[in-house]
Amino acid sequence: MAVAPSKPTRGPIGRERLRSLYVEPERTDLELDWGAVEFHDVFKIYEAGEARTVALRGLDLRIERRELVAVIGPSGSGKSTFLALAAALDTPSAGEVRCLGHSLAALDDLELASYRAREVALVFQADNLWPALSAHENVATALRLAGISEPGRRASEALAAFGLAAREHLRPGALSGGEQQRVAIAAAAARRVPLVLADELTGELDQGNERIVLRALGELRESYGATVVLVTHSEQVAATADRVIQLRDGKVTA
Ligand code: ADP
DSSP states (O other), rough: OOOOOOOOOOOOOOHHHHHHOOOOOOOHHHHHHOHOOOOOOHEEEEEETTEEEEEEEEEEEEEEETTTEEEEOOTSSSOOOOHHHHHTSOOEEEEEETTTTEGGGGOHHHHHIIIIIIEEEOOOSSSSOOOSOOOOHHHHHHHHHHOOOOOHHHHHHHHHHTTTTGGTTTGGGOOOOHHHHHHHHHHHHHOSSSSEESSSSSTTTTHHHHHHHHHHHHHHHHHHHEEEEOOOSSHHHTTTTTTTEEEEEEEEEE
């Protein structure tokens, strides 16, 4: 009996076929050379009614991958604005912000959400954690939100790596300020984010806790390969970084 030629079936695609479909994205020499954080002639102007504040006025800087950089400057020099733009929480009035190979202005809403969830962690002095959850639940929840598998196991491992195994069942209210910051740092480590932005982390810690938190940030770079940007008022803290970038009036000082 003659068999009618069958239509091509839509079975599973073999690995070879997938490989042949894959096209290496074309990258220009410029893209290959992108740093972790680049600001190109960035302006940020806040307007409220008649009042205009120029927070960044032509900020130019470049931070390399795996660098641990301190950003210092007097109050009002634009440090927090710089962090908010690098974390894609706000947009510049002019100029270009590039992070981890993305020109942030070119990303659509979905890509921006993915950048915030998977690639960057912003760690503050306080209020990093959900107060009703234990340290372990805090880290595991952050992992779950980022779509990372085995959140419970990974949360325990990360907390242990930052010396918090015995404290993981406690809620933030029962932890010291330094311990709370280490939980937030452990969450960044467990999420494997390549860029960690820390805002005045050590500002209210005693020297012992300051040292422990700085060591934890160093660990993020050494063991997890993260780029760490640390905004600080303290020249002592800045001295522990690879490099110091000084801001004044929304620009890098010479
Ligand atoms: P720093 O972190 O170095 O203290 P900021 O980036 O917070 O500096 O602020 C830079 C300037 O921008 C300051 O003059 C500040 O008052 C102003 N500024 C910051 N955020 C806002 C905002 N949301 N609305 C209006 N002005 C702001």
